[in-house]
Amino acid sequence: MRAPVSDLPIRFENVTVAAGAVTILDGISLTLNPGTPTILIGPNGSGKSTFLRTAMGLVRPSQGRVTWGGREDVPPTRRAIVLQRPAMLRRSAGGNIRYALRASGVGRTEQQSRIDELLALVGLGQLADRPARRLSGGEQQRLALARALARDPAILFLDEPTASLDPAATKAIEDVVHAVSQRGIKIVMATHDLGEARRLAGDIVMLHRGRVIETGPAAAFFNTPQTGEAKTFIAGELLV
Amino acid sequence: MPGDVSALQLVLTGDPALLAIVRLSLIVSLSAVVLAALIGIPFGAALALIQFPGRQAVIVVLNALMGLPPVVVGLAVFLALSRAGPLGSWGLLFTPKAMIIAQTVLVAPIIAALTRQTIEDLWLEYRDELNAMNVGPVGRVATLIWDARFSLVTALLAGFGRAAAEVGAIIIVGGNIDGFTRTMTTAIALETSKGDLPLAVGLGMVLIAIVIAVNALAWTARRAGERMAG
Numbered sequence: 237m238r239a240p241v242s243d244l245p246i247r248f249e250n251v252t253v254a255a256g257a258v259t260i261l262d263g264i265s266l267t268l269n270p271g272t273p274t275i276l277i278g279p280n281g282s283g284k285s286t287f288l289r290t291a292m293g294l295v296r297p298s299q300g301r302v303t304w305g306g307r308e309d310v311p312p313t314r315r316a317i318v319l320q321r322p323a324m325l326r327r328s329a330g331g332n333i334r335y336a337l338r339a340s341g342v343g344r345t346e347q348q349s350r351i352d353e354l355l356a357l358v359g360l361g362q363l364a365d366r367p368a369r370r371l372s373g374g375e376q377q378r379l380a381l382a383r384a385l386a387r388d389p390a391i392l393f394l395d396e397p398t399a400s401l402d403p404a405a406t407k408a409i410e411d412v413v414h415a416v417s418q419r420g421i422k423i424v425m426a427t428h429d430l431g432e433a434r435r436l437a438g439d440i441v442m443l444h445r446g447r448v449i450e451t452g453p454a455a456a457f458f459n460t461p462q463t464g465e466a467k468t469f470i471a472g473e474l475l476v
Numbered sequence: 477m478p479g480d481v482s483a484l485q486l487v488l489t490g491d492p493a494l495l496a497i498v499r500l501s502l503i504v505s506l507s508a509v510v511l512a513a514l515i516g517i518p519f520g521a522a523l524a525l526i527q528f529p530g531r532q533a534v535i536v537v538l539n540a541l542m543g544l545p546p547v548v549v550g551l552a553v554f555l556a557l558s559r560a561g562p563l564g565s566w567g568l569l570f571t572p573k574a575m576i577i578a579q580t581v582l583v584a585p586i587i588a589a590l591t592r593q594t595i596e597d598l599w600l601e602y603r604d605e606l607n608a609m610n611v612g613p614v615g616r617v618a619t620l621i622w623d624a625r626f627s628l629v630t631a632l633l634a635g636f637g638r639a640a641a642e643v644g645a646i647i648i649v650g651g652n653i654d655g656f657t658r659t660m661t662t663a664i665a666l667e668t669s670k671g672d673l674p675l676a677v678g679l680g681m682v683l684i685a686i687v688i689a690v691n692a693l694a695w696t697a698r699r700a701g702e703r704m705a706g
Contacts, residue, residue, distance in 0.1 A: 294604055312610050323605045326623040335619075339609040367704070387609065 243304040243314045243391055244422060245269045246291055250300035253286055253446075260286045262446035263300070268391075272438020273413070273423035275454070277430070279475050283446040284426035285320055288393045291424065292317045313340065316389035318397050322380030324368035329360055329379050332368045336386035354382040358412055374405030381412055392416065394425040398432060410435060430470065434458060442466055444475060486678040493655075494675075498682055501659040504572055504646065505639035508579030509587075512635055516584045517628065520591025521617050524599060535592065541585035546578075550648030553578040557649065570651040575659070578645040583635040590631035594624045626698045633694050640687055 246268040253261040261283050268274055268291065276284045289295040290302060293312050304310040325332050333351045342350060355361045358378040363371065368379055377397050384392060394413065398406040413436060417423045427433055433440065437454035442465070450457065450466045461467045469475045486494055523534065555561050557569040557577070568574045598620050606616055621628070643661035650657035652666055660683045667676040 289604070292608060294607055312608055315608075317604075317608050319604055319608075323601050325602070325605070325619075336609055339611050339615070 242270075243310060245305070246391070247303045247306075248291070248300070249303070251290060251297040251302060252299040253283075253290055253295055254298045260446055261290065261297075264446075264448055265300075266441065266448055266451070268422070268424055270422055273417050273425060273436050274439050274441060275433045275437035276424065276426040276441050276443060277428065277433050277469070278443035278449075279469070280428060282443040284428075284443055285395050286446075287443060288317065288395050288424065288426055292393050313387075314390040315393070316384035316387040316391075317393040318377070318380045318384050318395060320395040320399070322376060322383075324371070324376055324379070327368060328365050329355065329368050329371065329375075330364035332379060332383050333386050336383045340387045342386075350386065354386055357385070357415075358382045359408055374401045374408070377401065377405070377409060378412070381409065385416065389421060391422040391424065394423065396426050396428065398427070398429065406432070430472070442469065444469075486675060487682060494678065494682070496655065497658055497660055497663050497679065498686070500572060500657070501640065501661070501683070502686070504575045504659060505579060505636060507576045508583055508639045509632055509636045511576065511580040512583035512587050513632055515580070516587030516631075516635075517591050517621065518617075519584075520588040521595045521621055523588070523592045524595035525613075525617065525620075535589075538585055538589045538592065542589050544582055544585065546582055546642040546644030547648065549582045550578055550645035553581060553645065553649050569649060570653060570657060572650070572657055574649040575646040575657060578649045579639045579642070582642060582645055583639050586638055587631050587635045590634060591624075591628060594627045594631065595620050598624050626702055629694050629698050633691055636690060637687060640683065640690075 248264045248266045251261055251264045252259065264287070276287060278284055286295060290297060292315055293302070293304075293310070294317070301308060304315075325335055327335065330351050333354055334347055337347050337350055351364065352361070355364055358381055360371075360375060360378055360382065363375065368376065371379060381394075381397065397413075398409050401409070410432065413423055413425065417436075423436070425436065434454065437457075439451065439453050440457040441451045442449045442457070442463075444465050450461065450463050452462075457466065458470060461470055465475055523531070523538070553574065554569065556563045557566065557574055558564055559569075568577070599616075602620065602623075606619065611619065641661065643665050646657070646659060647662045647665065650659070650662065652658050652662040658666075660679045664676045664679050664683070667673070667679070
């Protein structure tokens with residue numbers, strides 16, 4: 237028997253992503269290892285979303301390459317993403333999860349129990365039959381999170397899942413992310429909320445203008461930032 | 477048909493000749509919409525999802541074909557089905573089948589063009605999610621058509637409206653033969669020119685009532701479906 241192949245570590249090798257004349261990611265080299273959550277911080281427009289989408293395999297680098305567990309072009313069977321504005325399929329909340337389960341080959345008999353379990357995990361157990369597009373913003377984010385987990389990922393990308401949510405909805409999401417991380421799923425999450433970064437991070441990757449400014453364990457990053465940009469950002473000043 | 481009875485009388489008494497005309501009209505137009513949907517929906521979906529050189533030109537031409545003049549379609553189908561034409565051996569000219577073929581040609585571009593627009597818009601919304609869920613090309617098309625089904629009903633209604641209302645194509649290929657290829661629109665044209673205005677008006681009322689009823693039915697089904705699926 238072969239050992240199960242893993243998508244981790246994910247390695248960025250001198251990755252540049254350009255859209256026309258605009259460079260969104262600029263020569264990033266970085267490795268995402270198994271372990272505690274990696275939190276991506278940086279001001280709006282720093283390239284966090286594009287970094288996540290590239291790590292997911294949704295965006296191809298213009299230059300450089302990305303490898304998953306040492307291989308290129310690995311289909312996203314063990315990776316999942318919660319996009320910044322998740323698209324709700326025109327189905328019920330339960331139907332959205334069923335779709336994800338079916339797409340990852342979960343058999344019909346197993347589907348219903350997994351749907352119940354996942355909706356309960358994100359606190360949407362009562363809303364299984366509600367059309368997904370009629371859910372509130374916070375409920376849609378939680379449904380997107382459950383739908384991503386339905387793929388049984390080894391690594392989960394989250395793109396500012398709590399942006400524009402109230403504190404209770406934010407806590408609901410963070411609790412699930414924390415629980416998921418405890419189960420050994422690698423979390424890579426973008427946020428521009430420093431409080432959230434402190435609450436969740438194992439280590440920090442700071443982006444600015446498409447470049448990696450600073451990386452390191454969360455405690456070291458927040459206590460003794462090495463770069464001027466990180467100091468400015470942590471101090472809550474505008475980083476332009 | 478007697479010319480001295482009122483239009484309302486004909487409709488209310490269920491005049492058998494009138495009923496036969498209504499029945500044939502519905503059979504021809506509904507068959508054409510079904511056939512056009514079987515052609516137009518997959519074609520429109522493929523055009524929405526597949527990139528190839530010249531795609532923009534195909535879209536422009538397809539959108540232009542939505543306004544095909546029925547008499548030109550009638551003429552083209554007439555030439556194809558006439559005894560000397562390429563499909564003359566089928567012997568379909570001046571039959572209801574020829575009328576269905578003509579209306580299918582007329583309606584398929586409408587359904588294809590509206591499907592293309594609908595599916596393309598939905599694809600932009602779904603693309604990242606479906607790619608992230610590793611959904612293959614066949615699954616994508618099936619998902620997009622299924623999730624767009626309520627919007628596609630509108631495309632079918634547009635096609636049905638076009639088919640039910642046109643007279644130019646079916647009068648050329650059908651010949652307006654009494655009791656065989658006479659529909660509501662061809663009969664209205666004929667009776668008006670003959671001066672039998674009550675029958676023409678009666679048929680006109682029935683035609684409008686049917687179009688409204690079909691649309692109301694589809695609207696109700698769409699609303700009910702949307703409440704269920706969002």
